[in-house]
Amino acid sequence: MLTLLGVAVVVIGFALRLNALLVVVTAALVTGLLAGLSLVEVLSAFGKAFNENRFVSAAWLVLPAIGVLERAGLQERARHIIGQFRLLTTGRLLLIYMLFRQLTAATGLVSIAGHAQTVKPLIAPMAEAAAERDHADLKPGERDRIKAMAAATDNIALFFGEDVFLAIGSILLMVGTLKASGIELAPFDLSMWAIPTAVAAFAVHGARLLLFDRGIKQSSGRKDAVP
Amino acid sequence: MITYGSIYILIGLLFLVFSVLSARDATNSRRWTTALFWILFATSFLAGDYLTDLGNGVLVLAMALVAGFGGLGKGSVVSTSAEERRASSLKWGNLLFVLALIIPAVTLAGTFALKSIIMGDVPIADPKQATLISLAIGAVIACVVATLLLRQPLSSPFQEGRRLVDTIGWAALLPQMLASLGAVFAAAGVGKVVGDLATQYVPADNLLLAVAVYCAGMALFTMVMGNAFAAFPVLASGIGIPLLIQHFGGNPAAVASIGMLAGFCGTLMTPLAANFNIVPAALLDLQDRNLVIRMQIPTALIMLLVNTTLMYVLAFN
Numbered sequence: 441m442l443t444l445l446g447v448a449v450v451v452i453g454f455a456l457r458l459n460a461l462l463v464v465v466t467a468a469l470v471t472g473l474l475a476g477l478s479l480v481e482v483l484s485a486f487g488k489a490f491n492e493n494r495f496v497s498a499a500w501l502v503l504p505a506i507g508v509l510e511r512a513g514l515q516e517r518a519r520h521i522i523g524q525f526r527l528l529t530t531g532r533l534l535l536i537y538m539l540f541r542q543l544t545a546a547t548g549l550v551s552i553a554g555h556a557q558t559v560k561p562l563i564a565p566m567a568e569a570a571a572e573r574d575h576a577d578l579k580p581g582e583r584d585r586i587k588a589m590a591a592a593t594d595n596i597a598l599f600f601g602e603d604v605f606l607a608i609g610s611i612l613l614m615v616g617t618l619k620a621s622g623i624e625l626a627p628f629d630l631s632m633w634a635i636p637t638a639v640a641a642f643a644v645h646g647a648r649l650l651l652f653d654r655g656i657k658q659s660s661g662r663k664d665a666v667p
Numbered sequence: 668m669i670t671y672g673s674i675y676i677l678i679g680l681l682f683l684v685f686s687v688l689s690a691r692d693a694t695n696s697r698r699w700t701t702a703l704f705w706i707l708f709a710t711s712f713l714a715g716d717y718l719t720d721l722g723n724g725v726l727v728l729a730m731a732l733v734a735g736f737g738g739l740g741k742g743s744v745v746s747t748s749a750e751e752r753r754a755s756s757l758k759w760g761n762l763l764f765v766l767a768l769i770i771p772a773v774t775l776a777g778t779f780a781l782k783s784i785i786m787g788d789v790p791i792a793d794p795k796q797a798t799l800i801s802l803a804i805g806a807v808i809a810c811v812v813a814t815l816l817l818r819q820p821l822s823s824p825f826q827e828g829r830r831l832v833d834t835i836g837w838a839a840l841l842p843q844m845l846a847s848l849g850a851v852f853a854a855a856g857v858g859k860v861v862g863d864l865a866t867q868y869v870p871a872d873n874l875l876l877a878v879a880v881y882c883a884g885m886a887l888f889t890m891v892m893g894n895a896f897a898a899f900p901v902l903a904s905g906i907g908i909p910l911l912i913q914h915f916g917g918n919p920a921a922v923a924s925i926g927m928l929a930g931f932c933g934t935l936m937t938p939l940a941a942n943f944n945i946v947p948a949a950l951l952d953l954q955d956r957n958l959v960i961r962m963q964i965p966t967a968l969i970m971l972l973v974n975t976t977l978m979y980v981l982a983f984n
Contacts, residue, residue, distance in 0.1 A: 443860050446852065447891050454938050460945070461837055462735035464844045465728060468851040475855035480721060482851065487724025489850030491715040494678075495671050496842045496942060498799045500832070501678060502770055505810035507827025509767055511747050512817040513756030517763045520756060551778070551798045552771040555947040561767050564951055584953045585962065591947035592935075592962040599931040600970070603924065610896065614923045617900045621908045623919045633924035636981065640973045645966045 446471025502556045514561055519569035530570045530586055531653035535646050537563055537590075538597040542642060545601030550608070554598075555591055564590040571656050582659055589652060593645065600641035603634035669781075669792040672716075674803045679712030685829045689742055697740030704733045705832075708840065727844070734837035744830040759817060766816070769809035770802070777801025831950075838949035838956070842942035845893050852892060861888055862901035869906055874915050875979055881906045882975040885926050886933035886967075893939030895930030902926065911982070921982035929974040935967035936960060 446467040453463030465486075472482030522528060528536075541553055551557070564587045571586050572578055602608045606627040614630050682705050689695060690702035707730045715723055733739075747755065756763060778801045781792035792800050810824050820826075832839060852858065865884045870876045881902060888898035907926055911917040934940045938957060948956045955961075 443855050443857050446855070447857060450848075450891075450939065459735040459837070460841055460938070460941075461731040461844060464841075464848050465731045465735075468848050471855045471857065472851050477855070483724030483728065484720035485724075485851050485854050486847050487718075487722065487727055488720040489847035490727045490843055491711070491718075491720075491723045493843045493846035494675055494712060494715060495796075495799055496846055497678060497712075497839070498671075498674055498803060499942070499946075500839060501674070501681065501803050501806040502809075503831045504681070504824035504828035505770060505806050505813060507831050508810060508813045508817070508819050508824050509763060511752070511755075511819060511823055511827050512759060512763060512813070513747075513752040513754075514763045514767055516752050516756035517760070521764075549775060551802055552775045555943075555950055557770050557774070557802075559947060560950045562764075581954075584951075584955065584958055587951040588948065588953055588958040588962045591951060591959045592966070594947075595935060595943050595959070595963060596966055599934065600928065603928060603931075610899075610927050613896055613899060614903075614927060617903050618908070618919060618923055621904065623908070623912070625920050625923070629920035630924045633918075633921045633981075634928060636977050637925060637928045637970070637974055640977070641966070641970055644969050644973065648966060 442474045499556045506561050515565040518565040522566045522569040529653045530567045531649040533570055534593045535649045538593050541597035542601035545598050546604035548605040550602055559591050559594050596645050600638045604631050604638055606631050668789050669800055671796055675712045679709045682709040684825050688829050692742035695740045695742035700733055700738030701740050739836050741833045744826045766813045770805040773805030774801045834952050835949040838945055845939050845941050858901045862905040866905040877910055878979045879975050882929035885930040886971050889930040889933030890937035898930050917982040925974050925978040932967040932971040935963040
């Protein structure tokens with residue numbers, strides 16, 4: 441049971457909004473030491489895993505390209521384009537993006553979109569611009585909520601789309617785990633069972649996106665209602 | 668053969684430049700510690716494979732201490748003004764969009780192409796690493812083409828990159844840190860303890876309750892560990908296989924697949940899944956770093972209920 445103290449450190453640390461890096465290091469030390477490892481062993485295990493997981497940070501390589509495009513007015517262009525399609529409200533735009541992201545993820549094209557590739561340079565500014573166009577005096581907090589919803593939509597579409605594809609990591613993990621217990625399954629059997637959830641996720645989050653438009657309307661004035 | 672090794676060198680060099688630019692930026696009140704942090708980050712990418720495990724551990728500890736005690740400051744980059752950006756966006760029009768699409772397009776094409784181009788007997792890139800390698804190639808091509816075509820200063824990729832990385836700050840380190848914490852949890856047997864706890868409290872006579880505990884357990888355990896991959900083997904071998912599949916006779920594929928998706932509901936609700944939940948908040952410069960999670964919670968909770976229902980209805984007939 442004492443091993444769970446490290447988990448408690450994480451939960452409490454994040455809840456109190458302490459610096460996440462210090463919380464993580466503390467949790468690792470607490471967990472490792474309570475499990476009977478020495479300080480050197482804990483640090484070594486942590487360092488080894490850190491080194492092996494460097495590929496997670498490959499996404500930062502897109503920063504210079506995104507920065508240059510922003511410098512040259514990419515976000516302003518996104519605003520301009522959204523200005524021409526008045527029917528594309530924030531919610532509808534995100535709904536279309538969700539469909540695109542789910543369908544491409546379901547066919548294995550997981551990394552053609554993402555927070556660094558599409559959300560930051562294109563989707564978030566377009567969603568914000570659509571709200572700007574339709575509503576008067578958009579508050580800063582509301583802008584943040586719109587940008588956060590763009591990121592949330594990307595995650596939800598990805599998570600409930602990718603498992604429909606046969607060769608995604610989680611499907612292979614399931615095949616391996618079941619095989620260890622003597623149950624032989626083909627990836628296709630597993631991916632087929634991801635379809636009902638994928639459809640449900642589109643319905644649930646899609647409905648939230650359409651309601652999201654109304655939420656923005658209520659928290660800020662409507663432009664054409666201004667005399 | 669191109670492997671992650673070449674990408675790491677590229678990232679290391681990029682962050683080395685960020686470090687030098689930070690050190691030279693007198694407007695950053697903490698420029699020396701900021702530079703130190705990025706130089707340590709660069710060291711991990713350039714020399715991580717040559718350091719011992721303990722050496723890497725000390726490196727991470729140093730980074731966490733520098734950033735954890737407020738060592739990272741924001742510099743100021745002379746970028747374009749809002750006016751200039753508007754003018755520039757009118758001048759270049761949709762070319763800006765086309766250039767932005769280079770990254771996803773090259774990633775897509777590269778993922779397929781790199782696997783099939785074979786030189787001698789080996790493919791030019793490790794097939795398992797093709798996606799990230801293509802992403803890196805796409806990022807470099809987009810950066811070079813955009814800088815030249817849009818006639819931006821040659822220093823702008825680095826300066827603008829530093830502007831963005833300054834807004835991300837220490838969160839840039841978080842995804843790797845949390846992956847490492849997961850490894851320490853695994854080494855200490857945290858998974859087994861939680862799995863034993865969950866197994867102890869599952870009712871063996873009530874199917875609906877057993878399904879609910881399995882699905883909620885997947886979500887909760889995923890929240891604790893930061894990803895569903897760590898939760899799945901524990902809960903599958905603790906509840907899924909012995910109880911739901913063998914005892915209640917559930918369809919193995921449905922129990923496994925929908926169980927994993929219940930775990931994904933947990934991923935949407937935890938700050939520990941930093942690359943999905945905290946990194947975008949940092950990239951989008953949101954005041955509240957938990958706002959993405961807060962937007963996701965309603966969908967995640969409904970989907971947890973949906974997955975539980977789907978499994979109960981579909982897996983047992």
